[in-house]
Structures are given as structure tokens and as C-alpha cells.
Amino acid sequence: MQRPLEKIRVLDFTRVLAGPYCTMMLADMGAEVIKIEKPGHGDDTRHFGPFQNEESGYFIYLNRGKKSMALDLKNPHAIEAIKELVKQSDVVVENFRPGVMKKLGLDYESLKECNPGIIYASISGFGQYGPYSQRPAYDLVAQAMGGMTSITGHPENPPTRSGASLGDMSAALYAAYGIMAALFHRERTGEGQLIDVAMVDSIFALLESNVMRYTVDQIVPERIGSRHPISSPFDIFKAKDGFVVIAVANDSLFNKLAAVMQQPELAEDPRFNTDPLRTKNETELKAIIETWLNSYSVEEAVKLVSEAGVPCSPILTIEDICEDEHTNAREMLIEVEHPVAGPIKIPGNPVKLSRTPAVIKEASPSLGEHTEAILKDVLKWESARLQALEGQKV
Amino acid sequence: MQRPLEKIRVLDFTRVLAGPYCTMMLADMGAEVIKIEKPGHGDDTRHFGPFQNEESGYFIYLNRGKKSMALDLKNPHAIEAIKELVKQSDVVVENFRPGVMKKLGLDYESLKECNPGIIYASISGFGQYGPYSQRPAYDLVAQAMGGMTSITGHPENPPTRSGASLGDMSAALYAAYGIMAALFHRERTGEGQLIDVAMVDSIFALLESNVMRYTVDQIVPERIGSRHPISSPFDIFKAKDGFVVIAVANDSLFNKLAAVMQQPELAEDPRFNTDPLRTKNETELKAIIETWLNSYSVEEAVKLVSEAGVPCSPILTIEDICEDEHTNAREMLIEVEHPVAGPIKIPGNPVKLSRTPAVIKEASPSLGEHTEAILKDVLKWESARLQALEGQKV
Numbered sequence: 001m002q003r004p005l006e007k008i009r010v011l012d013f014t015r016v017l018a019g020p021y022c023t024m025m026l027a028d029m030g031a032e033v034i035k036i037e038k039p040g041h042g043d044d045t046r047h048f049g050p051f052q053n054e055e056s057g058y059f060i061y062l063n064r065g066k067k068s069m070a071l072d073l074k075n076p077h078a079i080e081a082i083k084e085l086v087k088q089s090d091v092v093v094e095n096f097r098p099g100v101m102k103k104l105g106l107d108y109e110s111l112k113e114c115n116p117g118i119i120y121a122s123i124s125g126f127g128q129y130g131p132y133s134q135r136p137a138y139d140l141v142a143q144a145m146g147g148m149t150s151i152t153g154h155p156e157n158p159p160t161r162s163g164a165s166l167g168d169m170s171a172a173l174y175a176a177y178g179i180m181a182a183l184f185h186r187e188r189t190g191e192g193q194l195i196d197v198a199m200v201d202s203i204f205a206l207l208e209s210n211v212m213r214y215t216v217d218q219i220v221p222e223r224i225g226s227r228h229p230i231s232s233p234f235d236i237f238k239a240k241d242g243f244v245v246i247a248v249a250n251d252s253l254f255n256k257l258a259a260v261m262q263q264p265e266l267a268e269d270p271r272f273n274t275d276p277l278r279t280k281n282e283t284e285l286k287a288i289i290e291t292w293l294n295s296y297s298v299e300e301a302v303k304l305v306s307e308a309g310v311p312c313s314p315i316l317t318i319e320d321i322c323e324d325e326h327t328n329a330r331e332m333l334i335e336v337e338h339p340v341a342g343p344i345k346i347p348g349n350p351v352k353l354s355r356t357p358a359v360i361k362e363a364s365p366s367l368g369e370h371t372e373a374i375l376k377d378v379l380k381w382e383s384a385r386l387q388a389l390e391g392q393k394v
Numbered sequence: 395m396q397r398p399l400e401k402i403r404v405l406d407f408t409r410v411l412a413g414p415y416c417t418m419m420l421a422d423m424g425a426e427v428i429k430i431e432k433p434g435h436g437d438d439t440r441h442f443g444p445f446q447n448e449e450s451g452y453f454i455y456l457n458r459g460k461k462s463m464a465l466d467l468k469n470p471h472a473i474e475a476i477k478e479l480v481k482q483s484d485v486v487v488e489n490f491r492p493g494v495m496k497k498l499g500l501d502y503e504s505l506k507e508c509n510p511g512i513i514y515a516s517i518s519g520f521g522q523y524g525p526y527s528q529r530p531a532y533d534l535v536a537q538a539m540g541g542m543t544s545i546t547g548h549p550e551n552p553p554t555r556s557g558a559s560l561g562d563m564s565a566a567l568y569a570a571y572g573i574m575a576a577l578f579h580r581e582r583t584g585e586g587q588l589i590d591v592a593m594v595d596s597i598f599a600l601l602e603s604n605v606m607r608y609t610v611d612q613i614v615p616e617r618i619g620s621r622h623p624i625s626s627p628f629d630i631f632k633a634k635d636g637f638v639v640i641a642v643a644n645d646s647l648f649n650k651l652a653a654v655m656q657q658p659e660l661a662e663d664p665r666f667n668t669d670p671l672r673t674k675n676e677t678e679l680k681a682i683i684e685t686w687l688n689s690y691s692v693e694e695a696v697k698l699v700s701e702a703g704v705p706c707s708p709i710l711t712i713e714d715i716c717e718d719e720h721t722n723a724r725e726m727l728i729e730v731e732h733p734v735a736g737p738i739k740i741p742g743n744p745v746k747l748s749r750t751p752a753v754i755k756e757a758s759p760s761l762g763e764h765t766e767a768i769l770k771d772v773l774k775w776e777s778a779r780l781q782a783l784e785g786q787k788v
Contacts, residue, residue: 153548
């Protein structure tokens with residue numbers, strides 16, 4: 001089956017997480033992604049756990065379906081090879097600190113001379129311009145500087161990082177959307193362009209209405225745990241052996257909850273008989289619900305409450321969700337075959353396209369697996385030029 | 395300046411957050427987005443705060459640059475109008491519960507008969523198929539069922555929701571990327587297709603290497619607060635008047651930190667002289683650092699530690715980041731003029747395209763503002779047919 005980005009070639013200078021996840025989304029859609037890696041060492045994540053037969057699961061997941069060229073960016077012959085490749089490519093993606101690609105002579109201004117239609121995406125912590133653009137980019141810093149950390153966690157605890165690297169992942173997603181928009185524009189006009197995406201901007205862009213509460217009402221949103229800002233009981237509650245989500249946003253649902261708790265009087269209680277009152281007296285209400293839940297396991301509670309017509313769910317662990325039948329039905333965990341690691345399960349693509357689905361067949365490449373083939377077959381280099389590259393360790 | 399999606403028309407049946415954010419990303423890129431709203435009431439978020447001159451800031455932000463048609467989907471003349479519009483449109487986006495559009499006769503199978511090239515994107519809580527597809531879609535549930543909640547928060551506290559609606563926002567982002575891929579495919583082949591994106595799949599897709607730890611090593615990642623799983627001190631620390639991020643991932647940075655703390659002996663301390671040892675003895679080390687930080691304000695600490703060459707940052711509140719010079723330089727907060735609300739500040743687009751930037755000029759439409767103009771100018775309806783629609787309240 002055809003995938004949407006077939007015949008699109010991406011030169012991929014990215015490392016670690018944000019950049020590789022972005023180019024993974026292009027590879028999933030059928031682009032030929034050529035990953036340029038440091039000879040001998042490769043992407044740092046080749047050395048990150050977890051390992052299966054000494055191959056990194058982290059690397060295999062993020063670099064599935066890509067090709068690898070080992071090229072020493074300090075070797076002028078390697079730079080020549082890259083510039084020749086740019087002439088035959090559509091997209092360049094990089095996530096070095098701003099300025100590094102320029103020092104290497106591989107910035108947008110240099111590469112568009114080789115190919116004016118090239119689309120060049122840079123992902124960084126703070127962006128290519130702005131007062132903080134030279135600051136180092138860790139996800140923890142991006143979440144903190146982007147405003148997310150200040151509103152995550154319980155009020156009595158410190159501000160809290162979200163459990164996954166949202167700075168990297170969201171920047172990758174915004175960049176993929178930007179690259180797609182630029183590809184569409186180029187298809188219609190032939191024009192290329194530069195795309196600049198910052199992790200900290202991406203985190204800020206995820207804050208949704210929290211920003212409007214400040215710009216309109218000068219309210220500074222704070223940490224409120226897992227509860228809903230204006231509805232109650234809409235929170236995470238403790239049952240006998242774990243936690244459950246109960247989501248009640250109106251009186252009718254609250255009546256149903258009170259009934260299943262066999263405390264129908266709660267629905268008439270002057271502390272709890274409207275949504276604003278329930279929110280005002282949320283602490284008392286939570287204590288009553290948790291006292292009741294104390295007699296039930298999570299499984300029992302979710303069954304009882306859901307059957308009463310009240311939205312309710314368990315909190316799945318990573319194990320739970322990986323083993324869940326819905327995850328399986330949605331192909332959100334798929335198996336690829338790696339020549340060394342063997343069969344390995346990696347996350348699928350959440351975008352289900354009916355005609356051109358993201359078919360993920362191949363695992364990640366070994367370091368430099370395609371160096372020679374690309375030099376010979378795409379660039380038509382002959383043995384003398386190949387030898388000139390030999391000075392580098394591959 | 396031209397934007398990439400100019401001349402692309404989107405029929406937008408979405409409500410609340412995930413769908414409207416997706417079509418907002420299409421509108422930012424220049425698409426003509428026609429929002430179909432319930433006469434009299436409109437999108438629920440028109441009634442959500444914060445309000446400025448009785449207009450919802452929430453709605454203005456998410457629906458900037460769109461048009462509004464008020465159409466009663468139970469009126470057969472409205473359905474006729476929609477089917478005629480589909481013939482002249484490129485994309486349909488909806489986020490009803492699976493099955494609702496089919497009941498209305500507006501599912502993909504029905505609409506592709508009007509226009510075989512139509513791209514039809516559905517965003518939902520659990521997707522269009524799979525055992526849970528009929529479950530209600532709240533962000534709290536999507537985060538909990540997608541695995542994010544189980545790994546967010548401090549180990550001694552309950553699992554914790556991320557402070558922003560990541561289920562909605564990530565599903566919107568994945569859908570925008572999918573729509574862009576489908577538009578690119580259609581540009582080359584003329585073929586349309588159906589796109590199915592679930593909030594719970596999108597959350598799962600953000601978990602990055604947490605999934606690999608389970609599939610490779612059967613480790614179930616748990617809540618570890620804000621600290622780094624394998625490096626230390628890489629965490630959020632308490633200073634005199636707030637919290638700071640300090641990110642040390644190797645011995646050389648730790649030497650610098652120990653020096654600025656005027657406790658150079660820490661770098662030689664057998665509890666702390668390697669990264670694995672620092673992680674093993676993280677609690678003790680954190681106490682030492684926080685004792686030192688207790689003499690400094692956040693501002694002083696960030697200045698001292700950063701100047702010593704150690705990555706360090708404050709934790710910005712929503713107010714801090716909205717007032718920050720970097721946010722301003724990056725145009726991440728922009729002002730639009732709403733005819734009733736007046737000037738209002740809303741978040742910008744984090745994707746900075748050099749040639750076809752996301753120029754955001756217009757605020758949101760009033761309910762039904764474009765109904766008549768579109769019926770007359772696009773569909774060429776004459777007065778008799780317009781009158782047939784009059785039975786509906788607008």
C-alpha cells in the first residue's frame with residue numbers, strides 16, 4: 001500500500017529524542033529518512049537502555065524505518081557528500097544547539113544554495129532567535145520554563161514534571177505538522193523554507209485555556225492536583241487497592257453516583273446539591289467518596305460506578321496499557337524484527353489513515369548500514385572518492 | 395504573505411477542545427475553516443469563561459480565523475446545505491462520539507459519495523473501533539487510560555493528571571499531522587480518505603521510552619516526581635522563596651555545582667562521586683542542596699548556578715511566562731481584535747515558517763456570522779431555499 005510521503009527524501013541530522021521522533025513520524029508516513037550519524041558512536045541513544053541482545057530498544061523504537069549513514073561532519077569530503085545529497089533531497093531536519101549547523105557550513109542559508117526548494121526544520125530548546133536561544137535544552141527545563149510544571153502536581157507538593165518528555169514530544173509533533181505544511185506549499189509552488197520550532201514554545205502552546213485565564217482575568221493558574229477546576233466530584237480517588245477516576249460534571253450524574261453509593265441523601269445535602277457547592281466543599285465530598293471506596297477494589301468500583309452510568313475508569317500502569325485489548329485492537333503496540341535484537345515490541349502510530357496507513361515494517365538500521373550504498377547508488381561516487389572518505393572511522 | 399493551506403476549505407463540526415484546536419492549526423496555516431454550530435447555542439465553549447465583555451476568551455482563542463455557520467443538523471435543508479458544501483470542500487473534521495455523524499447521515503461513507511476526494515478526520519476519546527470506542531472522552535480519563543497519569547507525580551502521592559489537557563491537545567496535533575499527510579497525498583493522487591485519531595492512543599504515543607522499558611525489560615515505570623531516572627542531581631529543588639531546576643548529568647557539572655556551593659568536598663565524597671552513586675544517594679544529596687539553597691532566592695540561585703556553567707532555571711508561572719521577554723520575542727502571545735471583546739491576547743503558533751508564516755489576524759466569528767453569505771455566495775442558494783432553512787433558530 002502506498003504511504004503519503006513516498007518519494008520524499010529526508011536528511012536527518014537529529015539526535016536523542018525530539019528530532020528523531022519528528023523524523024520517525026515522517027518515516028512512518030513513507031518518507032525515506034537518511035540519518036547522518038557520527039562514525040564509531042552514532043546517535044547517543046544507541047547507548048541508552050533498555051537493551052535487547054545489546055541493542056538499544058530506545059534507539060530501535062525512535063529510528064524504525066530509517067537508513068543510517070556514518071559521516072564525520074569535520075571531514076570535508078563528508079560535507080561534500082551531504083551537499084550533493086541535499087540536491088536530491090526534500091527535507092533537512094536537525095536538533096543541534098542553534099549555531100552548530102552554521103559552524104559546519106550546513107545551515108539553511110548554505111544548503112538552499114545547493115537546493116532552493118529544500119525545507120529545513122530546526123528543533124531546539126528555546127528556538128533559533130530570542131534572548132534565551134543559546135540556553136541548553138533539557139525536557140525538565142522546557143517544561144519548567146514553558147509553564148507546564150507550575151500547574152502540574154498537588155498544591156501541597158512542589159511543582160511537578162509530567163512523567164513523559166512532553167517538551168521533546170510536542171516540539172517533534174509541531175515540527176512534523178510544520179514540515180507537512182511546508183511540503184504541501186512546495187508541492188504547489190516549488191518554494192522551500194526554514195522552520196524553527198522550540199521546545200519551550202511547544203510546551204507553552206499546550207497550556208490551552210490556562211493562558212486565557214491570565215490574559216483575560218489576570219488569574220495565575222496553580223497546581224490543583226488531578227481535580228477539575230469547576231466541577232466536582234471530577235478527580236482521582238483512592239479505592240481499597242488503588243486509584244479510580246470518577247468524572248461527575250452535573251447534578252444528574254451526581255444523583256446516580258449518590259444512588260450507587262447507597263447514600264441518596266447526598267444529592268439533597270445542602271453542601272453538595274449543585275456543582276459549584278460540590279466544588280466549594282470538594283474536600284469533604286472527596287473524604288465521603290473515599291470512605292465508601294475503601295470497601296471496594298478498583299475493579300469492583302469501576303464496574304459498579306460505570307454500570308450506574310457515571311463516567312469512571314481505572315488508572316492504567318504502563319504494563320496494564322501494554323497488555324490491554326484496546327491497545328492491541330488499535331495496533332498501538334506492534335512488533336518489528338531487528339536483525340540483532342530479534343523481535344521487539346514498539347509503540348505504533350496513533351494516526352489511523354484508511355487509504356495510506358502508516359505501515360511500520362522495518363526496525364532501525366545499524367550504524368552506517370547505508371553509507372556506501374547511498375554514496376554509490378544515489379550520488380554515483382566512484383572508488384577514488386569513496387577512498388577519500390576512508391580517513392573517517394565508520 | 396501566502397500561507398500554505400490557502401484555498402483549502404475545511405468543514406468543521408468540532409466542539410470544545412480537541413477538534414477546535416486541530417482546526418485552529420489548519421486555520422493558522424491559511425485554510426478557510428467553516429465551523430458548523432448549533433443555532434442559538436453554538437459551541438459549548440462560547441459559554442465557558444474567562445469572559446471579556448461577555449465574550450468567551452476560551453472560544454476566541456480556539457476559534458480565531460474561522461467562519462461560523464449556524465445549522466440545525468436535524469433540519470433536512472441544513473443537511474442538504476452541508477452535502478452541497480462538501481462538494482466544494484477539501485477536509486471535514488468532527489469530534490462527536492463515534493456513531494453520531496452516521497446517525498446524522500454525515501459519516502465518511504455518506505460524504506464521500508458527494509466528494510470522493512474528501513479527507514474526513516474523526517477525533518474521539520477511544521477511536522472509531524476497538525472495545526472501548528463507545529466510552530465517553532474526558533481528558534482526565536484519556537490521561538489515566540493512556541498511561542500518563544500512572545507515571546506523573548511524586549511516589550508518596552496519588553497518580554497525577556498533567557496540568558493541561560494533554561489528551562485533547564495531543565489528539566489535535568496528531569490529527570493535524572494526519573490531515574496534512576492526507577492533503578499531500580491527495581495533491582499527488584486526487585484520493586481522499588478517512589482519518590481516525592483517539593485521545594487515549596495519542597497519550598500512549600507520548601509516553602516515549604517508558605513503553606520500551608516495559609516491552610524489553612518488563613519494568614513498569616512508576617512515579618518518580620520530577621527527578622531524572624538515571625542522573626542526579628537532576629530535579630526540582632526548593633530555594634528560599636520558590637523552586638529551581640538544576641540539571642547535572644555528569645561528574646564535570648557536579649564538580650562545578652559543588653564548587654559554587656562552596657562544598658568542593660562533595661565531588662570527592664564516596665556517596666556522590668559518580669552519577670550512579672549520586673542517583674543511589676539522591677535523597678541525601680537533595681537535602682544537602684536544599685539546605686544550601688535555603689539561603690538564596692530563586693533569582694539569586696539561578697544566577698549563581700547558571701554562571702557556574704551548570705544548567706539551571708526557575709519554574710515559570712503562567713504569569714511569568716506570559717510576561718517574559720522571550721515569549722514576546724517568539725510571538726507566542728499575540729493580540730487580536732474581537733468586535734465585542736475588544737483587543738485580547740491569545741497564544742501564538744509555535745511553528746515558525748520563514749516563507750509562509752502562520753499570520754493570525756482575525757478573532758473568532760460570532761455565532762452564524764457567515765451562514766447567509768456562504769449559502770448565497772458559495773452555494774448560490776436563492777431566497778426560496780434560504781427561507782426553507784428559516785424554521786431553525788439562528
